[in-house]
Amino acid sequence: MFLNSGCGAVVLFSFVSFLLFLSHRVDSEPTQDKQALLAFISKTPHENRIQWNASDSACSWVGVECDANQSFVYSLRLPGVGLVGQIPPNTLGQLSQLRVLSLRANRLTGQIPSDFSNLKLLRSLYLQNNNLSGEFPSSLFELTRLTRLDLSTNNFTGPIPFSVNNLTHLTGLFLENNGFSGNLPSINPGGLVDFNVSNNHLNGSIPRTLSKFPASAFTGNIDICGEPLPPCNPFFPSPSPSPPVEPPEKPLHKKSKKLPTAAIIAISIGSALLLLLLLLILILCLRRKRGQSPKAAKPPTTARAAGEAGTSSSKDDVTGGSAEGERNKLVFFDGGVYSFDLEDLLRASAEVLGKGSVGTSYKAVLEEGTTVVVKRLKDVVVTKKEFEQQMEVLGKIKHENVVPLRAFYYSKDEKLLVYDYMPAGSLSALLHGSRGSGRTPLDWDNRMKVALSTARGLAHLHLSGKVVHGNIKSSNILLRQDTHDACVSDFGLNPLFSGSTSPNHRIAGYRAPEVLEARRVTFKSDVYSFGVLLLELLTGKAPNQASLGEEGIDLPRWVQSVVREEWTAEVFDVELMRYNNIEEEMVQLLQIAMACVATVPDQRPDMREVVRMIEEMNRAETDDGLRQSSDDPSKGSGGPTTPEARTSPRGVTP
Template identity: 35%
Template sequence: MASQAAPWLLIFLYLAYSTITVDSAGAEEGEALLRFKATLSIDLPSWIPGPAPCTLNSTTWEGVICFNSRVWGIQLENRSLSGTLNIRPLIPLPGLRTISFMGNKLEGPLPPDLKHLGALKAIYLSRNNFSGEIPADAFVGMRSLKKLFLSNNGFVGPVPGSLVGLGKLLELRLDHNKFAGGIPSFGQRRLTIVDVSFNRLEGPIPNRLSRMDPALFQGNPKLCGAPLTVICNNKIQPAKHGGSSGWRLSLIIIIACIIFFLLVLLLLLALRRRQKTSKVIGRPATTEHADEKLELGAASKHQQPATATTARLVEGKTSGGRKSECGRLAFVQEGRERFELHDMLRASAEVLGSGNFGSSFKAVLSAGPTVVVKRFKEMNGVGREDFNEHMRRIGRLSHPNLLPLIAYYYKREDKLLVTEFIANGSLAHMLHGNRGSTLPPLDWPTRLKIVKGVARGLAYLYDELPVLTLPHGHLKSSNVLLNDTLQPLLTDYALVPVMNLAHATQVMVAYKSPEVTQFGRPSKKSDVWSLGILILEILTGKFPANFLHKGSSGSTDLATWVSLVMEEEWNSEVFDSDMRDTENGQGEIQKLLKIGLDCCEEIVENRMEMREALERIEQLKERED
């Protein structure tokens, strides 16, 4: 009997020892937190001596996050904390992985003991009054650090070089400080965001960062190189040991520049001569074998709009000897104010941009509406009759969340689509390029309204175009315009049937869905995946293109990033910090995030139908009951 009882006795003793060990560790962590509390300028009544701060994954201590009965995180945001931040009392917390003191009034230098918390994964110190220079070795040894937020402080001096050695770093926010000097040569493979905007940095942007959003580098007048449009003016020094290769290279560059400008001048002279000798300027040719070639010559974004003719028709040859259509626009909706192609071509115009499909121009008609003209070059595989029929089908669509097609112009090489001009611009601009704008950042009720409008527009397309595999095909934030009341209007929809397939697979968003990556073909639910990515972009403020790359573990996207962050940090850090008016709406925000992730389910069979996605989105409210 004694031999049989021995194992049970050992188990009992082990469990008792484990309980004593956990209780002892909990008491030590409680003492450490109380010592930290004594350094703060606010009272935390729930932090009291005696009980351990953590019981499994729960706690009664305000601002403390627990995991496996250990203190995992400290989150004291927007609490009017002032004075300096002393984190030395936190060093004895072995399970501490994340700290956040954002939105306070903390001042002084960066806490010098940060590097002694080597197990930290995330540090959030944005929106405080920290100042001074950060030592170069401030982050030495912090090999687990993934996210560092130091935005909106008063840090000066160079960006600390020890950040380059953090191999797991995913996101670095240093914007709105006074950092000076060059950007360190970051080479981390997993690094997706480096925001250094609005500092005093200068010199070339490292190649590893050249594919990131240009907005992450704005506000530094002396920065140059991709992704900015500022070209670096590298000074070439002569060789020190009597060589002349440096001067020779400078001479070659000067000669090349002179030749380039001469070629441009010759080209301009040739175009001017061709314009003068053209039979008709500003009017279509009417001869039996003549066709029109449209050339829109508009002012750039940074120039005043042209006041003279902004486009011209140049005679060319057609194939087959068919008589041309004399440059007439085909209107697809009744009741619209009509205008002719030559009215549009003679209007003052402004270049709006060049996208995946072609260039866009804003044309201000002298007696008529302001319209947007999109020029498409990747539709030359579609015959005239098929193209006309599909455009008439699009013209019959009518929904409050669709930007209607006004007219189109068919030519074998180029097609023009004419729509209304929406002054507020795109959702992408509001989310990622709105700094310096008079429009405020999008609050939570507005973002929910936008999501609902997008979902309604998509569901309408699915109902009206059931024969299409991709009723939209190119849903992204730059193809969602916002009208005067910030209602969303979908654009570039239902174009898959008239696009060249090779070009569509390269640029259209639906072709980036998991089923295309795995099996090479889209499905009816590919637009649902695009909707999910758009929802996550609206909630997180992250630009999806920054996550579309391939690593050693396969493809990555915004949904994967959100899932990883949800597993490792608290949920609030997933959401866009510019999103306002979220009081009493956190539960609804979480529900929308879950819908976005469900729309991005990798297995197509498990992904929602479009109608189900709309029904779940329609149930959301701005505020919880």
């Protein structure tokens, strides 16, 4: 009896426990997710269509769906409910178990919060038809389980990053009706079946991985080409095809096969005159060849110039029918590594890299796989002989911190320069690219590498090449892959343009004061522009940036005004504030920069002195690759710091 009663008690206890367990399951609540949702809705203005009662379970709210156990929010769908303003941080980003998020067709603005990177399990994100802005949200690159991403019909700008390929499970990507710009990267998630980037500001060729999508996926961009759209234009017009040889018309009357006597006489006389003319031409050519002609010899042709400046592997002028001495060649310089010709360049696939003050740059991939940069110049005013002479000077410049000019082409309608392709890109792109979460900032050591290697390249141009750069700006400073050593490009082109259209008169923010008046660039004006470049490295601000406070103020004057008020720390880029023990070096480089941007040209140091001053900053760090002793004046000599380097920035008048 006792045993039976004991068993009954155990069964009763188990039954009650089971009921309590069921009751707990029914009444369970995703408490943390509920708090995140309440924070979101309280901070986001909205219409009355959302009625969330805090006393009810979040799983019963409109637009909210929980898992079967009601332990977390699985889906949040709030399309067209009148949400207004920015998505507040630390709200939706806390829904760590969320699979579906739809906020489409609202009036949301601003950038996507960086804490969206916490939504690791998210599979579908629908944000279309809002007013969201900023660059492509870098926080989304960490959502590697995403299958559908729709950012269409917003105000996003900047490039579409290659990092989209991190989203390996994507089946649909919709970016149409935004302001995305630049080249379209090669996006290739294996399962991508829906794709649209129409109505943006993209340019360049469509990557082969995306050519499978319909033309409607790419229309409405400013300068995009390639399959499935019409093919990209070549650098200059292809040679006109020879007119087809038409078969002779069949005679209408087979009877009259003999020519009239008058026609035979006319043909005979004409043939005799033609023979006499050819004989006279032959005699004149022989006399000219033997030096018996009384006329002066012609200047050397392009082919001769190629023999003096280098060697040409091009074929004859593909544009057809030129006079003697005017046959255009693709001229290579000695010591080059390329072996293609002009026709190979015509057949290359071209992708627009950018449009600058001197022309448009293309990335050209030749059929055998060689990649080069072709710069198509505009507004050139010099003669062919003057152009070739300047190219000969530039082609001889060789230095590890100068992008070598490999070849050039000159015709009446086209002037092309060929350079090495540097895949790491420009300082401008690295310094002023996306500053959202996930970005790797340019640290202090690498900024010092850029400053020193750029200074060495310019010093070599000035001292060894006797060439004024004339167009110094961050987009013309290219970086080597992985090392951040800088190479100077687009140098020495000012003599090709008239004073009013030369490159230095178009690059707002970098121009020395005297250039605006004299319309002429000098070594000292290069030093000024380099000083602005140093300020750009230190402040993180572009010289033509609108956020310098007073309208129309340039970067040197802005820096001087801040330093004058003893706010020196306010000058430096906030991304540099995370590094320790660099304040003294930053101030030293700031002093060098302010010496370079002195208003009076004679008060500026020359580039050899600038190299020496920057090397002096790193004298104690002999193994970091920043300083190399050399007898080459373009690399400095490690001498004592000049007085300009010791002067307080407040003591230099910019």
